[in-house]
Amino acid sequence: MSIDDLKKKIVTSPDGDEFEVNPMTDYFCGDCPEEARPVKGILEKFYNWARSESIWVLGFGTGCGAIEMRPLMTPRFDAYRYGIQWRPTPRQANMLIVSGYLSVKTLKRVIRVYEQMQNPKYVMGLGSCTINGGMYYDSYNTIKRLDYYLPVDVYVAGCMPRPEALLAGFEKLKQLIREGNAEGANDYANRFEWYKANQKAVILNWDMPDYNW
Amino acid sequence: MGEKMLFAFISVFIMLNYGLLINGVIRRIYARVGRRIGVPVYQMYIDLFKSWGLRTNIRHGTMFYLGPVFRFTGGVGLFLFMPAVYGVALFTNFSFSGDLLLLLSFQFFGTLGMALGASESGHPNSAIGVTRGLAQMTAVEVPFILAIMAVAIQYDSLSLTEIIAAQQGGILHWTLFTNPLATVAALLAMLGAMMRSPFDVVLAPQEIPIGPPTEYHSNYMVFLQSNRAIFPLAKAILFMNLFFGGALTIWMLLIKTFILLMWPVLVGVSFPRFRVEQSIRWFLKAPFIIGLLGIAYVYFFLK
Numbered sequence: 001m002s003i004d005d006l007k008k009k010i011v012t013s014p015d016g017d018e019f020e021v022n023p024m025t026d027y028f029c030g031d032c033p034e035e036a037r038p039v040k041g042i043l044e045k046f047y048n049w050a051r052s053e054s055i056w057v058l059g060f061g062t063g064c065g066a067i068e069m070r071p072l073m074t075p076r077f078d079a080y081r082y083g084i085q086w087r088p089t090p091r092q093a094n095m096l097i098v099s100g101y102l103s104v105k106t107l108k109r110v111i112r113v114y115e116q117m118q119n120p121k122y123v124m125g126l127g128s129c130t131i132n133g134g135m136y137y138d139s140y141n142t143i144k145r146l147d148y149y150l151p152v153d154v155y156v157a158g159c160m161p162r163p164e165a166l167l168a169g170f171e172k173l174k175q176l177i178r179e180g181n182a183e184g185a186n187d188y189a190n191r192f193e194w195y196k197a198n199q200k201a202v203i204l205n206w207d208m209p210d211y212n213w
Numbered sequence: 214m215g216e217k218m219l220f221a222f223i224s225v226f227i228m229l230n231y232g233l234l235i236n237g238v239i240r241r242i243y244a245r246v247g248r249r250i251g252v253p254v255y256q257m258y259i260d261l262f263k264s265w266g267l268r269t270n271i272r273h274g275t276m277f278y279l280g281p282v283f284r285f286t287g288g289v290g291l292f293l294f295m296p297a298v299y300g301v302a303l304f305t306n307f308s309f310s311g312d313l314l315l316l317l318s319f320q321f322f323g324t325l326g327m328a329l330g331a332s333e334s335g336h337p338n339s340a341i342g343v344t345r346g347l348a349q350m351t352a353v354e355v356p357f358i359l360a361i362m363a364v365a366i367q368y369d370s371l372s373l374t375e376i377i378a379a380q381q382g383g384i385l386h387w388t389l390f391t392n393p394l395a396t397v398a399a400l401l402a403m404l405g406a407m408m409r410s411p412f413d414v415v416l417a418p419q420e421i422p423i424g425p426p427t428e429y430h431s432n433y434m435v436f437l438q439s440n441r442a443i444f445p446l447a448k449a450i451l452f453m454n455l456f457f458g459g460a461l462t463i464w465m466l467l468i469k470t471f472i473l474l475m476w477p478v479l480v481g482v483s484f485p486r487f488r489v490e491q492s493i494r495w496f497l498k499a500p501f502i503i504g505l506l507g508i509a510y511v512y513f514f515l516k
Contacts (some may be wrong), residue, residue: 092429
C-alpha cells in the first residue's frame with residue numbers, strides 16, 4: 001500500500017456505475033481505541049487465570065530472534081505444555097513477541113498487527129535490541145527502545161536469549177497476568193496520543209490510518 | 214416435548230464435554246507422535262474460557278455474526294437429529310423416519326454458513342479457505358453419499374433408528390460385515406470430513422492462516438471451538454449408527470466413537486498433506502469406485 005492508495009478516487013463498478021471511494025473512511029475505522037475496563041471480582045481473577053494458561057502467540061518474526069521461537073514449538077523445549085500456542089492471525093492471538101531488532105519499516109507492520117489484536121493483549125520484547133538497541137545501538141534505521149512505541153509487558157534480555165530464557169519470560173508474564181498487572185492494551189488506549197507521537201516521529205512516510213483496528 | 218428438549222440439552226452438554234476432552238487427547242497423541250509432551254488434556258476448556266473472556270471484538274456485519282452460529286447449528290443439528298444411543302430416551306434426541314436425508318444436508322450446512330460469514334469479513338484468506346473447503350467437501354460427499362445410498366438400499370429405509378435396529382443381533386449383523394465395500398468407502402470419505410491430515414489444507418495454518426476462521430475471535434471463536442468438539446463426534450456417531458451397529462449403552466457409544474475418531478488420527482499422523490486438487494482427485498478415484506462397488510454388491514448379493 002502506498003500513500004496514493006489512500007486518496008479519494010472514482011471507481012467504476014462492473015455495471016458501469018461510477019462512485020467515489022474514500023479509503024480512509026470506507027476501508028478503515030477512524031475511531032481511537034478505548035479502555036476496556038476489566039470486570040470486577042472473582043470473575044476477572046478466573047479470566048486472568050484462563051488468560052495466563054492459554055497464551056496464543058502470533059507467529060510473526062521481526063528479527064533474528066524469531067529463530068529462538070522454533071525450538072519452543074519442537075520437542076526440545078515444547079512450550080505447548082505450558083499452554084503457549086502459536087496462532088497465525090492477529091485477531092486470535094493475544095501475545096506479540098517482538099523478536100529482535102525492529103527496523104522502522106517493520107515497526108510499521110508491527111504497529112498494524114498489534115492494533116488488530118483484541119484486548120487484553122501482551123507484548124514481549126525479545127533480545128537486547130528491543131531494550132536499548134543492542135548491537136544496533138547506532139543504526140540509523142532501527143528503533144532503540146520498544147516501549148516508546150508499544151506497551152511492553154516483559155523484556156527478555158540477551159543476544160540471543162536462549163529458549164530457556166523465553167520460557168522464564170513466559171512464566172513472568174503469566175505471573176503478571178494472574179496478578180492483573182498485564183494491562184498493556186488499556187495503557188495503549190489511555191496514552192494513545194503519546195504512543196502515536198512517538199511512532200510518527202520515526203515513521204516518516206505514515207501511509208495508514210492512525211488506528212488500524 | 215419438554216422432556217425431550219431437556220434430554221437434548223443434557224445429551225448435547227455431555228457430548229460437548231466429551232468432545233472437548235477427546236480433542237485434548239487427540240492433540241496429546243499428535244504431540245507424542247512428534248516426540249513432544251503436548252498441551253494438557255483440559256487445554257480446550259481453558260482456551261474456551263480465554264476466548265470468552267476477551268474484552269473487545271470486531272464486527273463486520275450480520276452475516277459475519279451468523280457464520281459461526283450456522284457452523285455450530287450444523288454440528289449440534291447433526292447430533293440432535295440422530296439417535297446417539299439406540300433405545301435410551303436420554304440420547305434418542307429428535308430422530309424421525311426420514312432423518313438420514315436431513316443429516317446429509319447438515320453435513321454441508323456449517324461449511325456453507327461459514328462461507329457466507331467468512332466472506333463478509335472481507336479477508337482474502339477467508340475466501341480462499343472457504344473455496345478450498347467447499348471444493349474438498351463436495352469431493353468427499355461423493356463416496357460418502359454412495360456409501361449411504363448402499364446402506365439405504367440394503368435396509369430399505371432412510372431412518373437411522375430402523376437402520377440401527379436392522380444391525381442388532383450380533384457383530385456379524387453390522388454393515389461392516391454385511392456390506393464391507395460401502396463401509397470402506399465411507400471410512401475413506403470420513404478421512405476427508407474430519408479435517409485432519411492429509412486433507413486439512415483447508416485449515417492450512419501455514420499457507421493461508423487457518424482459512425475460513427481467519428477473522429473470527431472472542432465469542433465467535435467460542436462457537437467455532439465448541440463446534441470443533443461436537444461436529445467430529447456427531448460424524449463419528451453417524452458412522453457408528455450406519456456401519457458399526459449403533460450403541461446400546463452410553464459406554465458403548467463412548468468406546469465406539471473413540472475408536473472411530475482414532476482412525477483419522479492414525480492416518481493423520483502417518484501421512485503428509487494433500488493439496489486441494491490432489492485430494493479431490495484422490496476422492497474421485499479409489500473411494501468413488503469402492504462406493505459404486507458397494508451399491509453393486511447390495512444389488513447382486515443382498516437383494
